[in-house]
Amino acid sequence: MIPAKASGTGQNLHRTTNAEMTAIFTADQAARDNPAKIDWEALDRADKERRARTQFLIEKGALDSGDDFYHAAYVFQHGDDPADFLKAHALAIVAVARGKSEATWIAAATLDRYLQNIGQPQIYGTQFRHPPKQKWTQEPYRRDLLPDAVRKASGVPPLEEQDKQREDWEKALP
Known part of the structure; x- marks a missing residue:
């Protein structure tokens, strides 16, 4: 077919x-x-x-x-x-x-x-949130589903850059 x-x-x-x-x-x-x-x-x-x-x-x-x-x-x-x-x-x-x-x-x-x-983990890592009295997080996040090559092709930073972004936000907006 x-x-x-x-x-x-x-x-x-x-x-x-x-x-x-x-x-x-x-x-x-x-x-x-x-x-x-x-x-x-x-x-x-x-x-x-x-x-x-x-x-x-x-x-x-x-x-x-x-x-x-x-x-x-x-x-x-x-x-x-x-x-x-x-x-x-x-x-x-x-x-x-x-x-x-x-x-x-x-x-x-x-x-x-x-x-x-809808209660499912994100797959690209674009969503960051800051729950009260907690650190910045992307969870729930299924990091293993997509390789960084797919993230890059989608205009999304790779995991390492996402981790740095989250750390930077933690320092700037604890």
């Missing part, structure tokens, strides 16, 4: 980037510029509004370019539940398929976030 060729990815087609989606993404990122001064309740409300508008654009078929799907992935990555993170992962995959190679990292990060939120 010969597998059917994937259709509809259209990497070589000229695709228009949606200005509204770009503005939503820009606002999403700007809201996180200074973590020490974030009003988390206001951010949560704004994130919900951005996700609702992004969902509308998706359903309307208004997203076309790799950038559009990359931006939408980031918006849904800041969601509230596993379905948001899984949707973000799917959007990142479309972004990669449409030629946005930088989306490989967000594809890895959204999969890790999804896995951790």
